[in-house]
Amino acid sequence: MAFVLPNLPYAPDALEPYVDTTTMTIHHGKHHAAYVNNVNAALEKFPEMKSLGIVDLNKVSIWYEFSVQTENTLQHTGGGHFNHSFFWKVMTKPSNSNGPSAELKAAIDKAFGSMEAMKEKFNAAAAGRFGSGWAWLGVKPDGSLGVTSTANQDNPLQQVAEEKMIPILGLDVWEHAYYLKYQNRRPEYIAAFWNVVNWEQVNDNFKAACGGGMPAL
Structure with a gap:
């Protein structure tokens, strides 16, 4: 199953004034979304790993390096998806x-x-x-x-x-x-x-x- 971008657990302006609305909107909707898209694309080369959840993928992905471009490795894209999914949840109003x-x-x-x-x-x-x-x-x-x-x-x-x-x-x-x-x-x-x-x-x-x-x- 392909990974999807999780919704923020609060409105983009909820962390004001400490985290600004524009940063939250871009960070979630652009940066995190790119990691989701890229990890799904990377997994197309390793169908045997598509059944792994994001935690297990992070535990094993270092062994599946397949590109000299860091941005396309499972380590980087899977890490980006895990890290941001984790990050949103440890913040609140x-x-x-x-x-x-x-x-x-x-x-x-x-x-x-x-x-x-x-x-x-x-x-x-x-x-x-x-x-x-x-x-x-x-x-x-x-x-x-x-x-x-x-x-x-x-x-x-x-x-x-x-x-x-x-x-x-x-x-x-x-x-x-x-x-x-x-x-x-x-x-x-x-x-x-x-x-x-x-x-x-x-x-x-x-x-x-x-x-x-x-x-x-």
Whole structure:
């Protein structure tokens, strides 16, 4: 079955003033849509993989490189579809952004010392990613929380990831995600992100990951 572009779980202007309406419209309707179209086209060359869901595709796609053009690999296009589908769901209206559950807060305190320390490490990963990529908070194989970043449309599920984890929160730091509003002020965009984090979704992702499951997309 071909992948389809998921609807945004909120109106394009719902994240104002932290994420502007024009960026959301273009990011979802143009950039994400292109990844969906391109991963479907890429899968035409590997019909045996068409039955895989987007999570499983990300776990195995590194082994199916078939083009010298990065934009056409399953790793890149499948990663782009997974990453954006995940990203939309971990954001919400500013008025709906609460905090982590008691269980997640305890795990954050254990891993990082405090919520603020976790944010500092996450922000540094996002700001320090050279060029395009993502920052992630996730559950590592040993069950503890960790922060990492990945290049381009890679993610911590893929074989190429330097540090494997099940992501529970992620931030897109490609310029198309913030440049219309923040220009070259990536740290300002990163700081604004915390105002629209959907902690209910992150809590659900954490609960699933602790049981070995994946976030629902």
